[in-house]
Each structure stands twice: as structure tokens, then as C-alpha cells.
Amino acid sequence: MKLAQIKYENQLYIAQIKEQTVIPLDFNGKMIDLIKTNRSLPAFQKKELPIDSVEFLPPILNPSKIIAIGLNYQDHANEINAEIPSSPLVFTKFSNSLIGHKQNIIWDNGLTQKVDYEAELAIIIKPKTSKCSKEKALDMIWGYTCANDVSARDLQFSDGQWVRGKSLDTFCPLGPWVVLADAISNPQDLDIQCRVNGNIMQKSNTNQMIFPIPELIEFLSNHFTLFPGDIILTGTPSGVGAFRKPPVFLDNGDRVSVEIENIGKLTNNCIIV
Numbered sequence: 104m105k106l107a108q109i110k111y112e113n114q115l116y117i118a119q120i121k122e123q124t125v126i127p128l129d130f131n132g133k134m135i136d137l138i139k140t141n142r143s144l145p146a147f148q149k150k151e152l153p154i155d156s157v158e159f160l161p162p163i164l165n166p167s168k169i170i171a172i173g174l175n176y177q178d179h180a181n182e183i184n185a186e187i188p189s190s191p192l193v194f195t196k197f198s199n200s201l202i203g204h205k206q207n208i209i210w211d212n213g214l215t216q217k218v219d220y221e222a223e224l225a226i227i228i229k230p231k232t233s234k235c236s237k238e239k240a241l242d243m244i245w246g247y248t249c250a251n252d253v254s255a256r257d258l259q260f261s262d263g264q265w266v267r268g269k270s271l272d273t274f275c276p277l278g279p280w281v282v283l284a285d286a287i288s289n290p291q292d293l294d295i296q297c298r299v300n301g302n303i304m305q306k307s308n309t310n311q312m313i314f315p316i317p318e319l320i321e322f323l324s325n326h327f328t329l330f331p332g333d334i335i336l337t338g339t340p341s342g343v344g345a346f347r348k349p350p351v352f353l354d355n356g357d358r359v360s361v362e363i364e365n366i367g368k369l370t371n372n373c374i375i376v
Contacts, residue, residue, distance in 0.1 A: 105121075226290075227246050235325075255267075287365060
């Protein structure tokens with residue numbers, strides 16, 4: 104099942120996506136509130152909306168954490184000649200960076216001139232999770248969605264740590280919807296790609312992850328508690344702009360799409376101000 108957080112006629116809804124139709128749930132609250140209820144889905148409203156008539160919001164608003172993993176694809180490590188890390192490389196993005204499908208990635212050219220794309224599989228945590236074993240880890244997942252870990256490379260590399268360059272406003276597109284976990288039989292075998300203006304820049308499979316999803320949840324939850332609605336970005340494959348020869352960075356008017364098998368396609372336009 105695909106669930107989206109949408110706005111229609113200035114009202115927020117949680118809705119099921121069925122092809123070109125949006126069916127709101129009979130639920131007064133945000134997606135994160137629905138996750139916290141930890142119960143079966145409410146009934147659907149009778150009204151159906153055309154998919155083009157709604158605004159897609161990020162599936163999760165104001166999570167307690169957005170956790171991201173660096174250097175987690177074998178092919179990405181190979182392209183930059185990096186050593187395989189012995190444990191996951193963890194950083195964070197702030198919630199102000201979240202935007203939804205078809206919302207704009209916006210940045211100030213005076214602040215950064217090296218903005219890069221990173222296609223990622225994102226997972227959404229369901230229950231409060233602490234010290235979880237990898238054997239039970241998949242049971243902690245509410246669902247899966249597409250993410251773009253947009254990165255200001257000049258800020259990232261000059262700072263020596265990554266938070267500022269990863270957390271600018273609009274730098275975490277997420278969506279367009281969440282596919283509930285029981286609909287994805289094997290999250291470690293999904294094709295993933297990124298296109299810029301229709302050109303394929305990244306093309307890989309989640310089987311290239313160095314630390315698979317169960318290991319990530321075990322590692323993270325043994326260091327800090329995960330809460331309902333927390334977002335984990337699981338890393339990006341090869342083909343990012345900064346390590347191309349010559350480098351390729353996003354520009355005003357570019358259209359970026361992240362597509363993941365059995366989940367969907369997240370598309371955003373770029374605007375420089």
C-alpha cells in the first residue's frame with residue numbers, strides 16, 4: 104500500500120495512492136501521528152481525488168531525527184577509491200531540509216555553488232526502538248520511500264563535517280509516498296537510479312549496500328533510541344556529480360528524479376536565488 108501526505112484545498116490529508124487516484128483516510132492528523140497510533144489503518148473517505156489536483160508534502164514532517172549514512176555502497180566506494188568503513192558513517196540532516204515531490208530545491212548562489220544529487224532509499228521507523236537486533240530489525244520499519252540527499256559539496260568539504268552542507272533548506276526531498284513495509288519483500292534487491300534532466304547519472308541496486316538495512320538499524324539503535332517517524336537515509340550509489348570527471352553540479356532549472364523499484368519516482372526542480 105502507498106500512503107502519501109498531501110494538501111488539498113488548504114487541508115492536510117493522509118491518503119492512499121491508487122494509480123492516478125488519491126483516496127484520503129478518515130484520520131485527523133499527520134503521517135507521524137498515524138504511525139504513533141500503532142493500530143490498523145482508519146477507514147477511507149468516500150471521496151476520490153485526481154492525483155494532479157493535490158500537493159504532495161514530505162511523507163514525514165518534523166521527525167525527531169533524520170539519520171543519514173555515508174559511503175554505504177560498494178560501487179560508490181570504488182569510484183572514489185575509498186577504503187570500506189569498518190562501521191557505518193553516520194551524520195544527520197535537519198528537518199528544515201525536508202520537501203515533498205514536485206516541490207523546489209532552492210539555494211543561494213552566494214552560499215554554495217556546488218550542489219550535488221544523491222539518490223537514496225529511505226526507511227521510516229515504526230515503534231520506539233532501542234538496542235534492536237538485526238534479526239528483528241525489519242519489524243521496526245513502517246515503510247520505504249525515495250530520498251535525495253542534496254549536498255552543498257563546497258560547504259561539506261570545507262567544514263570537515265557534513266551537517267551544514269547537508270541541511271540547507273529544501274536539501275532533503277522525500278517521497279512521493281511511503282510504501283508500507285509488508286509490500287516490500289526484500290529491500291536489499293531494489294534497482295535505484297537518479298536522472299538529471301532525463302539523463303541517467305546513478306544506476307545501481309540496493310544489494311550493493313556495504314551495511315544492509317538490518318545492520319544499520321541494529322547499529323543505530325544500539326547508540327541512540329529511534330522514535331516513530333524517524334527517517335534513515337541508507338546511502339547513495341556511484342555516479343554522484345562531485346566525483347565525475349569533470350564534476351557535474353546542479354544548476355538553475357535542472358530537474359532531478361530519484362526512482363526506486365517497487366516504490367516510485369521523486370521529482371524536484373532546482374531554483375537558484
